[in-house]
Amino acid sequence: MIKPVLLWTDMLIFVLVAVVIVFIFYARHHEHLRAPWRQVFRSRIGVASLLVLSVYVLIALLDSVHFRLPLATQSVGQQSQQNQQQEYYSVEVLSLLDIALLPLREQGEKTYSAPLATELFARETVELADGGRQRFYPRLEYGGAHLKNPAAERNTDLLKRSAVAIVMGLLIWLVLMTPLLWMLARRRELTLAAMLENILRRREAVPWFVVFMVSAMLLILIMLMVWLAPYYHLFGTDKVGQDVLYQALKSVRTALAIGTLTTLIMLPFAVLLGILAGYFRGWVDDVIQYLYTTLNSIPGVLLIAAAVLMLQVYIDTHPELFATDSERADMRLLFLCMILGITSWTGLCRLLRGETMKIREVEYIQAATAFGVRSSRIISRHILPNVMHIVLISVVLDFSGLVLAEAVLSYVGVGVDPSMHSWGNMINSARLEMAREPMVWWALVAAFVFMFVLVLAANLFSDVVRDAFDPRLRKG
Amino acid sequence: MLAYIVRRFFYAIPILIGVNLITFTLFFVVNTPDDMARMQLGMKHVTPAAIEKWKQAHGYDRPLLYNDQHSGLSSVTDTIFFDKSVRLFAFQFGQADDGRDIAHDIRERMWPSLAIAVPTLLAGLLVTITVSMLLAFFRASYIDFAGVVLLVVLMSVSSLFYIIAGQYLVGKLLHLVPISGYQGGIDAWKFIILPVIIGVVGGLGSGSRWYRTLFLEEIGKDYVRTARAKGLAEIRVLFRHVLRNAMIPILTGVVVVLPTLFMGSLILESFFGIPGLGSYTIDAIRSQDFAIVRAMVFLGSVLYILGLLLTDISYTLVDPRVRLS
Numbered sequence: 001m002i003k004p005v006l007l008w009t010d011m012l013i014f015v016l017v018a019v020v021i022v023f024i025f026y027a028r029h030h031e032h033l034r035a036p037w038r039q040v041f042r043s044r045i046g047v048a049s050l051l052v053l054s055v056y057v058l059i060a061l062l063d064s065v066h067f068r069l070p071l072a073t074q075s076v077g078q079q080s081q082q083n084q085q086q087e088y089y090s091v092e093v094l095s096l097l098d099i100a101l102l103p104l105r106e107q108g109e110k111t112y113s114a115p116l117a118t119e120l121f122a123r124e125t126v127e128l129a130d131g132g133r134q135r136f137y138p139r140l141e142y143g144g145a146h147l148k149n150p151a152a153e154r155n156t157d158l159l160k161r162s163a164v165a166i167v168m169g170l171l172i173w174l175v176l177m178t179p180l181l182w183m184l185a186r187r188r189e190l191t192l193a194a195m196l197e198n199i200l201r202r203r204e205a206v207p208w209f210v211v212f213m214v215s216a217m218l219l220i221l222i223m224l225m226v227w228l229a230p231y232y233h234l235f236g237t238d239k240v241g242q243d244v245l246y247q248a249l250k251s252v253r254t255a256l257a258i259g260t261l262t263t264l265i266m267l268p269f270a271v272l273l274g275i276l277a278g279y280f281r282g283w284v285d286d287v288i289q290y291l292y293t294t295l296n297s298i299p300g301v302l303l304i305a306a307a308v309l310m311l312q313v314y315i316d317t318h319p320e321l322f323a324t325d326s327e328r329a330d331m332r333l334l335f336l337c338m339i340l341g342i343t344s345w346t347g348l349c350r351l352l353r354g355e356t357m358k359i360r361e362v363e364y365i366q367a368a369t370a371f372g373v374r375s376s377r378i379i380s381r382h383i384l385p386n387v388m389h390i391v392l393i394s395v396v397l398d399f400s401g402l403v404l405a406e407a408v409l410s411y412v413g414v415g416v417d418p419s420m421h422s423w424g425n426m427i428n429s430a431r432l433e434m435a436r437e438p439m440v441w442w443a444l445v446a447a448f449v450f451m452f453v454l455v456l457a458a459n460l461f462s463d464v465v466r467d468a469f470d471p472r473l474r475k476g
Numbered sequence: 477m478l479a480y481i482v483r484r485f486f487y488a489i490p491i492l493i494g495v496n497l498i499t500f501t502l503f504f505v506v507n508t509p510d511d512m513a514r515m516q517l518g519m520k521h522v523t524p525a526a527i528e529k530w531k532q533a534h535g536y537d538r539p540l541l542y543n544d545q546h547s548g549l550s551s552v553t554d555t556i557f558f559d560k561s562v563r564l565f566a567f568q569f570g571q572a573d574d575g576r577d578i579a580h581d582i583r584e585r586m587w588p589s590l591a592i593a594v595p596t597l598l599a600g601l602l603v604t605i606t607v608s609m610l611l612a613f614f615r616a617s618y619i620d621f622a623g624v625v626l627l628v629v630l631m632s633v634s635s636l637f638y639i640i641a642g643q644y645l646v647g648k649l650l651h652l653v654p655i656s657g658y659q660g661g662i663d664a665w666k667f668i669i670l671p672v673i674i675g676v677v678g679g680l681g682s683g684s685r686w687y688r689t690l691f692l693e694e695i696g697k698d699y700v701r702t703a704r705a706k707g708l709a710e711i712r713v714l715f716r717h718v719l720r721n722a723m724i725p726i727l728t729g730v731v732v733v734l735p736t737l738f739m740g741s742l743i744l745e746s747f748f749g750i751p752g753l754g755s756y757t758i759d760a761i762r763s764q765d766f767a768i769v770r771a772m773v774f775l776g777s778v779l780y781i782l783g784l785l786l787t788d789i790s791y792t793l794v795d796p797r798v799r800l801s
Contacts, residue, residue: 294494299776305761306502313511407634413762427636448637456632
């Protein structure tokens with residue numbers, strides 16, 4: 001039996017997914033929430049960036065189901081067999097993503113190799129059978145290992161495999177999109193051809209054309225990876241020969257965890273304190289303002305650095321608390337989210353305070369007060385729903401900044417645990433390889449590309465969400 | 477005005493006390509000085525005697541808050557809290573773990589930090605305002621759209637990428653300026669120019685987008701329409717009216733960061749090997765020199781609060797509608 005492992009961040013991620021699902025169901029039945037989302041889904045940039053983001057989310061979710069595999073049960077002696085049925089588990093915590101990427105994970109080389117290379121990056125001196133020595137580039141153990149004569153065959157093999165991958169991607173695309181098209185056609189009571197024409201001529205409110213194009217692109221990219229990655233190292237290998245693509249994919253979860261969990265953790269404080277300060281004013285306001293001015297006045301990076309350094313001392317002096325390395329790294333990730341939350345809630349808190357001050361003067365609140373409605377009920381029924389758009393906008397806007405911050409913090413040395421896969425750690429270790437001649441550039445490029453696509457999609461999406469939800473910007 | 481400044485000054489004191497308490501809790505209560513000593517000396521093979529010696533050498537061998545071996549005033553003053561935290565208020569930062577005087581280091585390293593930060597701020601302001609003015613001039617056209625897309629792309633690139641790419645391109649491929657290092661005097665510009673360019677490019681995306689919204693907000697107002705109705709040229713409307721009014725939020729946004737310029741940029745400085753306060757802080761974090769980190773936290777907070785005060789004052793100077801009360 002495998003032993004499921006529920007890390008703290010996994011739990012929070014699942015909580016977040018549950019919250020999102022509940023919110024979707026809630027929003028479906030409330031027109032004032034549906035309307036802005038409808039606007040998001042009718043924006044071309046909105047759906048395109050949402051599709052890209054959903055691929056990242058999928059990877060992160062796959063990477064959030066953790067378990068430990070049992071070690072091969074060896075019958076050491078008859079005594080132990082009788083004694084207990086206790087199983088021993090590997091100390092390595094795996095996730096579903098690890099299983100999906102098994103070839104990438106296992107097929108390590110000796111050291112650096114360039115993207116799509118079939119030979120190691122550096123020459124090695126090998127002793128020949130006749131006693132002489134020769135320096136040459138040794139073949140990779142896995143990358144292009146199926147080729148007999150790599151120099152001649154590699155490019156045609158790559159082309160062939162890419163062509164197959166593109167065809168496969170398009171096939172899967174057709175398989176996925178035809179039912180969608182059919183469903184759409186049924187709902188509109190049109191024939192398939194008429195529906196297709198509607199989409200191609202962009203007559204639909206929802207930009208289905210963009211949906212089809214972007215998903216085709218994404219599927220082709222995914223299929224290229226699926227078909228090429230087991231045979232080549234698409235992004236090369238790093239110093240210890242680990243596949244860079246594998247590292248980049250594993251880093252997705254870290255980035256998304258930091259981008260989302262930080263806000264999840266800080267949100268209750270920011271919302272509660274902000275509304276309380278704005279609603280009660282007086283000394284409550286003074287105390288809360290004092291609290292956030294104090295926290296805000298400490299330079300963010302320094303507060304994070306101090307807190308993370310302290311946590312590291314604590315972890316190092318209490319090794320007995322953590323069963324595996326991943327649990328330890330996970331603790332540090334969670335703590336990093338918390339401390340990032342502490343440094344970043346003040347902006348939202350201040351916004352909510354100001355907005356609450358405005359709302360509490362509105363007639364319907366005064367009417368509620370006159371009817372003798374309790375403050376707690378006024379806040380939950382009347383004020384909270386009316387500031388939710390601010391919360392949503394700031395959550396979405398913060399996301400990309402947090403993803404970028406992770407890389408910087410890892411560079412400073414106060415980011416996630418060095419053993420955890422993250423783009424920041426990849427950049428940090430690749431930085432030293434810049435000085436090599438010729439340069440080892442692929443780990444750096446891979447980390448930047450993955451990060452760039454995620455942040456760009458998040459930025460575009462957050463713009464669309466802001467335009468849809470900000471009442472000042474809403475048209476008509 | 478003076479009364480206001482004095483009042484704000486007194487308002488800053490409880491905040492600084494709060495900052496001090498937070499850092500004190502972080503550094504001494506969560507982890508005992510013993511942990512720190514063990515960390516500094518290496519985790520294993522640490523004898524209690526070595527720990528005691530380290531604590532004595534660095535002044536951590538006293539009680540945290542109250543010393544019952546003394547009487548009177550010195551029972552409060554001969555403690556870690558007084559020595560390490562309260563003294564910060566008098567800007568007595570004490571010694572770093574390697575025995576150097578922190579205050580002296582800060583005074584010395586301030587200048588390279590400023591040599592980077594001030595040109596970055598000025599050049600950045602100039603470029604950002606120019607770009608956003610251009611976008612506002614071409615508003616609602618394809619140039620505007622393409623410009624905004626470009627700005628979003630610029631925003632989405634990690635600042636580390638700008639640094640690494642800039643160093644590679646300018647330093648390694650073109651050999652125009654040295655990749656890193658610093659030198660005082662006339663030759664300093666060689667070392668300053670690349671970090672400044674990278675700092676400007678790195679801040680261009682978000683800055684220009686924000687300024688563009690500010691300009692567009694102003695352009696929609698009545699007085700702009702009046703100015704156009706008078707027959708003013710578009711350029712004149714933009715520079716005489718829109719820019720001047722949009723400068724209020726821009727200037728106050730700049731004023732708030734003015735004092736923190738002293739702290740330098742953490743990442744730029746350490747990548748370019750500039751001996752400023754940013755790289756000082758990073759080195760302290762990496763070598764876990766808590767005395768320096770504590771000093772920088774305090775200094776940073778003081779400068780931030782100073783920035784808030786300057787912002788409030790500058791509001792009254794640029795916007796006559798605002799009165800301090």
